[in-house]
Amino acid sequence: MKDWLFGASLATKAIMEETELITLAVNGDLDAFNRLVLQYQEVAYNVAYRIMADENTAADATQEAVISMYRKLDTYRGGSFKSWFLRIVTNACYDELRRQRRRPTVPIEPETNEGEMVESPEWLEDKSAGPEEVLGSSEIENAIQHCLTGLEQKFRVVITLVDVSGEDYETVAQIIGTPIGTVKSRLARARLKMQQCLQGFRELLPEQFRHNTEEHDELAS
Amino acid sequence: MNWQAKISDKDIMLLSEYLDDVLSIQDRAKFEKRLQKSSELKEALEDMTVLKHSMRSLPSKPLPHQFTLTRNEAEKARRGRFLLPTFGWASAVCMILLAVIFGSEFIYSSFSVPKTVSAPFANTLQSEVAPESPVRDTESASGQPVYLLNWVSAGGKGGGGSGSVAYGVGGGGVVVQTAPDTAIAEPMQSEGITPRTEVEIPSSDEKLTVEPLIFGVREDQLGQVITIEPDEIATPAVAAAREAVEPEKEPIIPANVKFILLGLAAAFGLIWLLLRLRR
Numbered sequence: 001m002k003d004w005l006f007g008a009s010l011a012t013k014a015i016m017e018e019t020e021l022i023t024l025a026v027n028g029d030l031d032a033f034n035r036l037v038l039q040y041q042e043v044a045y046n047v048a049y050r051i052m053a054d055e056n057t058a059a060d061a062t063q064e065a066v067i068s069m070y071r072k073l074d075t076y077r078g079g080s081f082k083s084w085f086l087r088i089v090t091n092a093c094y095d096e097l098r099r100q101r102r103r104p105t106v107p108i109e110p111e112t113n114e115g116e117m118v119e120s121p122e123w124l125e126d127k128s129a130g131p132e133e134v135l136g137s138s139e140i141e142n143a144i145q146h147c148l149t150g151l152e153q154k155f156r157v158v159i160t161l162v163d164v165s166g167e168d169y170e171t172v173a174q175i176i177g178t179p180i181g182t183v184k185s186r187l188a189r190a191r192l193k194m195q196q197c198l199q200g201f202r203e204l205l206p207e208q209f210r211h212n213t214e215e216h217d218e219l220a221s
Numbered sequence: 222m223n224w225q226a227k228i229s230d231k232d233i234m235l236l237s238e239y240l241d242d243v244l245s246i247q248d249r250a251k252f253e254k255r256l257q258k259s260s261e262l263k264e265a266l267e268d269m270t271v272l273k274h275s276m277r278s279l280p281s282k283p284l285p286h287q288f289t290l291t292r293n294e295a296e297k298a299r300r301g302r303f304l305l306p307t308f309g310w311a312s313a314v315c316m317i318l319l320a321v322i323f324g325s326e327f328i329y330s331s332f333s334v335p336k337t338v339s340a341p342f343a344n345t346l347q348s349e350v351a352p353e354s355p356v357r358d359t360e361s362a363s364g365q366p367v368y369l370l371n372w373v374s375a376g377g378k379g380g381g382g383s384g385s386v387a388y389g390v391g392g393g394g395v396v397v398q399t400a401p402d403t404a405i406a407e408p409m410q411s412e413g414i415t416p417r418t419e420v421e422i423p424s425s426d427e428k429l430t431v432e433p434l435i436f437g438v439r440e441d442q443l444g445q446v447i448t449i450e451p452d453e454i455a456t457p458a459v460a461a462a463r464e465a466v467e468p469e470k471e472p473i474i475p476a477n478v479k480f481i482l483l484g485l486a487a488a489f490g491l492i493w494l495l496l497r498l499r500r
Contacts, residue, residue, distance in 0.1 A: 034289040041288045042281060049282045059285045066288045067298045141279055162241070163276035169243060188230070188237035191269055196225065198272070 018081060026073050033073070037066055040082055043165060044089045050160040051093045053149040057100075058093075065092040080171065087175045090157055097153060140201075147197035155190035162187055224261040224268070232262065240269050308493040315486030322474050322482075 018039075024032035044065060049058035065088045076084060148156055154176075161172045162183075169187075173180045228236075238244050239252050256262050290298065 030290065030292065030295050033295075037289050038287070042284060045284055045288070046282050050279075055282070055285060058282075062288050066290060067294070070290060070295060070298045140275060144276060144279060159276070163273050164279055166277065169241070184238060184243075185234060187241075188234040191237055191272060192225065192233055194272055194276075195268055 022076065022081060026076065033070060036081065036085075037069075040085050041066075043082070044085060047086060047160055047165050048089055048093055050145070050148060050164050051090065051153075051157055052096065053145060057096055061092040061096045062089060064095070065089040068092060079174070083167070083171045083174045086161070086165075086167070086171075087177070090161075090175055093157075094153070143198060143201035144194075146201075147194050150197055151190055151193055155186055155193065158183055158186040159190035159194065163191075224265040227261045228265055233265070236262065236265055236269055240266065240273060305493060305496050308489045308496065312486050312489035312493055315482050315489060319479065319482050319486060322479060326474070 018036070021032045021036050025036060041062065045058060045062045048061045048065075049055060052058045052061060065085070068091075069085060069088050072088070148160070151159070157176060158172060161167045161175060162169070167175070169180050169183050172183045176183070235244070235248075235252055239249065239256075244252060256266065
């Protein structure tokens with residue numbers, strides 16, 4: 001009981017401190033703003049990284065989000081500051097993805113004298129795409145990230161926020177600006193797609209996964 | 222993972238919600254009952270639980286650098302804070318102004334009276350100057366002179382009540398003598414009506430200060446029967462009438478202003494778009 005009370009008082013103190021920081025930041029206190037950034041930058045960067053699947057672009061998106069947040073501070077209308085910040089971060093990620101789509105990166109490939117691209121297996125190899133490659137890295141994280149990157153943007157954002165970042169449905173609905181029902185259905189579909197994708201990496205998966213898939217193989221044969 | 226083909230989308234959603242503990246107490250109880258009976262559902266739940274835990278236990282990526290803002294960055298961000306919305310609003314305001322101008326001009330041109338003399342109106346004017354009469358119809362057509370009554374400029378139009386002045390214009394208490402109207406005068410006398418033959422011309426002192434708009438009055442021949450050649454009927458009178466009609470009005474907003482507004486709207490919009498794309 002004593003511990004619970006101590007925990008509750010700490011949480012209340014943290015909320016009060018955050019509210020105070022927000023008020024100061026809105027009034028132009030840069031130090032207060034930076035303290036808020038320090039509080040949430042790790043969550044923000046990790047969400048951006050899982051959505052973008054690239055460290056540099058995730059860092060860019062996070063920095064853009066921080067600048068954007070500073071500009072929009074006067075539009076903050078209460079509620080969870082974290083979800084407001086994450087909303088700005090996901091929007092920055094969407095913008096970055098849109099920019100990438102507008103200006104797709106062109107692979108530097110050798111050309112023949114006639115101007116045709118050399119189609120050698122070395123150039124055609126996709127070093128990050130194949131399950132074998134990911135298996136070679138012996139990291140389950142890479143397998144999950146690979147499957148996550150393969151998801152549609154709307155599913156990727158929801159599963160990242162719920163399963164990776166640990167946000168609840170209501171917060172996610174606020175962040176992405178959709179009803180809770182949409183969050184639920186997108187999450188269910190995202191999880192199903194992740195399950196399907198991870199079958200290619202079953203050797204990496206925990207015991208439970210392997211057991212089921214082996215059973216499935218037996219049944220199939 | 223052979224459950225995927227056997228479980229409906231609705232059950233997958235229920236599973237997902239059950240896993241996140243967001244089902245209501247009743248739904249949860251119902252679903253748990255179904256879980257006990259269905260091996261596929263159980264299997265799916267186990268797989269989803271593993272996936273969720275695997276994702277939750279992904280290591281946090283170390284930050285490449287601190288994302289806090291320096292004084293300079295904050296200053297720069299603050300400066301750019303108003304730029305984008307300012308250009309956006311400026312462009313929108315110009316577009317709205319243009320829409321209002323074009324809209325009001327359209328309404329004005331649709332519902333106001335025509336500015337130029339239309340053909341029927343010109344005919345009406347002509348008929349006022351040279352009213353329909355047998356004389357006009359027959360003689361003017363054949364090139365004969367037409368006799369017109371020249372009225373004093375004393376306000377009002379309208380024919381006289383009697384037959385002798387039926388084709389005259391004007392009222393105003395002035396009696397005029399028509400041209401050879403003995404044919405008309407005789408029946409009047411037989412009816413006991415004495416046609417007036419004297420002409421009373423008001424002195425210059427009695428002249429009204431307000432000049433009525435009667436086309437074709439000749440001040441030097443007031444009260445007299447004048448003869449107008451056929452050419453004179455149509456052209457000068459109608460031309461005078463047309464001149465008398467107010468000239469074509471200028472548009473409310475000059476074209477230059479419209480072009481400037483259009484240019485500003487386009488320029489502000491373009492700057493807004495560029496700023497937005499640069500972000």
